[in-house]
Amino acid sequence: MAGSNPNAKPMNLTLKVWRQPNRQAQGKIVDYQVKDISPDMSFLEMLDVLNEDLLRGGQDPVAFDHDCREGICGSCDLFINGRSHGPEKGTTTCQLHMRKFSDGDTITIEPWRASSFPVNKDLSVDRSAFDRIIQAGGYVSVNTGGAPDGNEIPIPKEISDRAFEAATCIGCGACVAACKNASAMLFVSAKVSQLALLPQGQVERKTRVENMVAQMDKEGFGACTNIGSCAAECPVGISLENIAILNREFLAAKASSNNLA
Amino acid sequence: MSWITKTFTSSIGRKIIMSLSGLFLCTFLVVHLIGNLQLFKHDGGAAFNTYSHFMGTNPIIRTIEWGLVLGFGFHIYEALMLTRRNKAARGSQGYVSNHSEQNSEWTSRNMGILGTIILIFLLVHLYNFFWRARFAGDIPKMGGADPLTRDYDNLYMAVVDSFHIWWYVLLYVAAQISLGYHLWHGFRSGFQTLGLNHRKYTPAIKYIGYAFAVLVSAGFASMPLYFFLFTNAQGELAANAPAVLQSVAAAF
Numbered sequence: 001m002a003g004s005n006p007n008a009k010p011m012n013l014t015l016k017v018w019r020q021p022n023r024q025a026q027g028k029i030v031d032y033q034v035k036d037i038s039p040d041m042s043f044l045e046m047l048d049v050l051n052e053d054l055l056r057g058g059q060d061p062v063a064f065d066h067d068c069r070e071g072i073c074g075s076c077d078l079f080i081n082g083r084s085h086g087p088e089k090g091t092t093t094c095q096l097h098m099r100k101f102s103d104g105d106t107i108t109i110e111p112w113r114a115s116s117f118p119v120n121k122d123l124s125v126d127r128s129a130f131d132r133i134i135q136a137g138g139y140v141s142v143n144t145g146g147a148p149d150g151n152e153i154p155i156p157k158e159i160s161d162r163a164f165e166a167a168t169c170i171g172c173g174a175c176v177a178a179c180k181n182a183s184a185m186l187f188v189s190a191k192v193s194q195l196a197l198l199p200q201g202q203v204e205r206k207t208r209v210e211n212m213v214a215q216m217d218k219e220g221f222g223a224c225t226n227i228g229s230c231a232a233e234c235p236v237g238i239s240l241e242n243i244a245i246l247n248r249e250f251l252a253a254k255a256s257s258n259n260l261a
Numbered sequence: 262m263s264w265i266t267k268t269f270t271s272s273i274g275r276k277i278i279m280s281l282s283g284l285f286l287c288t289f290l291v292v293h294l295i296g297n298l299q300l301f302k303h304d305g306g307a308a309f310n311t312y313s314h315f316m317g318t319n320p321i322i323r324t325i326e327w328g329l330v331l332g333f334g335f336h337i338y339e340a341l342m343l344t345r346r347n348k349a350a351r352g353s354q355g356y357v358s359n360h361s362e363q364n365s366e367w368t369s370r371n372m373g374i375l376g377t378i379i380l381i382f383l384l385v386h387l388y389n390f391f392w393r394a395r396f397a398g399d400i401p402k403m404g405g406a407d408p409l410t411r412d413y414d415n416l417y418m419a420v421v422d423s424f425h426i427w428w429y430v431l432l433y434v435a436a437q438i439s440l441g442y443h444l445w446h447g448f449r450s451g452f453q454t455l456g457l458n459h460r461k462y463t464p465a466i467k468y469i470g471y472a473f474a475v476l477v478s479a480g481f482a483s484m485p486l487y488f489f490l491f492t493n494a495q496g497e498l499a500a501n502a503p504a505v506l507q508s509v510a511a512a513f
Contacts, residue, residue, distance in 0.1 A: 016358075181351070222272070228369065229364040250273045259264065
């Protein structure tokens with residue numbers, strides 16, 4: 001296998017996995033043993049091995065969210081050993097590799113915990129609250145044309161870099177999961193500052209932040225207390241500076257928008 | 262709801278009130294600390310009592326006092342509202358395993374506990390000095406020959422008496438440690454909430470906040486410790502106090 005380490009020894013692990021049959025049911029931690037796990041496997045491949053074992057034994061496999069498995073889609077979302085996306089910094093669960101663990105380790109795997117992210121089943125959570133926040137204002141409704149038209153609008157390199165940094169948010173929800181207050185402000189701030197920085201976002205700049213914050217509150221997310229867990233656990237490194245930008249965008253919009261309601 | 266109530270009952274609006282009231286209370290701490298430093302002036306309490314009399318009777322100070330009541334009121338009320346929202350946001354099922362110590366500071370996650378300790382202290386502290394001086398009126402007068410100061414409350418002796426009670430000194434010092442940790446997070450957090458984050462100034466704000474937290478809490482805590490350890494029942498420097506304190510006191 002290309003890139004694999006021939007000296008790497010397979011590992012045996014104890015998994016403590018959150019099992020919950022459906023949204024209403026009470027869940028619990030169930031212990032499983034997995035054997036002969038290659039250190040070159042990703043964390044999700046390790047779970048695939050567990051599920052194959054469970055299926056062979058006639059048991060219900062563990063449900064978990066995943067899609068691209070290359071760290072860009074934001075689907076995977078496991079709380080591993082008390083950390084969003086596990087112990088490695090700047091990594092999604094799918095890009096976390098088993099070489100970060102040792103033979104004989106016990107690994108606790110839980111879903112994101114937030115009242116706004118109800119558990120569908122086992123480790124899979126419903127993050128449609130994020131979609132509704134985006135629907136409330138995380139878009140540009142003026143026609144900005146195709147790529148050549150886009151290049152007609154001069155944007156300084158520094159501004160485009162900062163907007164792009166904010167735009168790297170993949171909406172995985174690790175920030176909500178890690179936050180003591182289950183606050184979505186790092187996510188919302190990334191979307192708000194990305195569009196507030198660019199000329200295409202100016203038309204709806206004030207109503208956008210007003211509506212997105214209102215939707216965020218309506219969904220029941222907590223309020224930021226500047227702890228910083230979110231930015232520390234963010235797989236793409238969205239910084240706390242964005243939350244400060246969100247706060248001042250919100251205050252400025254409330255003070256100067258024409259919206260009296 | 263009007264746009265104003267909507268703004269200040271939103272999550273960010275409540276945080277902005279939290280931040281403004283908190284930073285205002287920081288300015289109060291500075292004034293209170295500097296005024297209290299007069300306790301160290303070994304003059305039998307003349308300066309401290311004159312200052313206390315001014316603070317308790319001057320109409321401008323008495324008006325600003327209401328601002329202070331509002332500052333504390335808003336800070337505590339919003340803390341309760343935000344805590345309630347934030348607890349509900351996590352949901353009834355918390356994490357079985359959560360290692361938040363690996364991604365954040367203890368003090369940042371425990372502002373509510375620290376604030377509660379400060380509040381308990383504040384109630385005892387207000388009862389002991391403010392309530393007795395303003396409402397109960399049971400603090401003895403200064404007396405003496407000076408017609409200007411003889412009718413002033415002798416708050417200095419009330420302080421000296423309190424600072425010789427071990428459990429009061431302990432509560433005072435514990436509260437100041439809590440205040441120190443509260444400010445350690447709170448000072449920089451106040452600026453961040455107001456949107457005042459800039460790569461040039463934020464590092465400076467952070468370290469000024471750390472220095473502020475240490476200076477203010479150590480400054481306040483030094484007073485009960487000093488009187489408990491080094492003075493007699495009249496607040497005079499005890500004979501067995503360290504020589505360095507004797508020479509400092511003599512220099513003034």
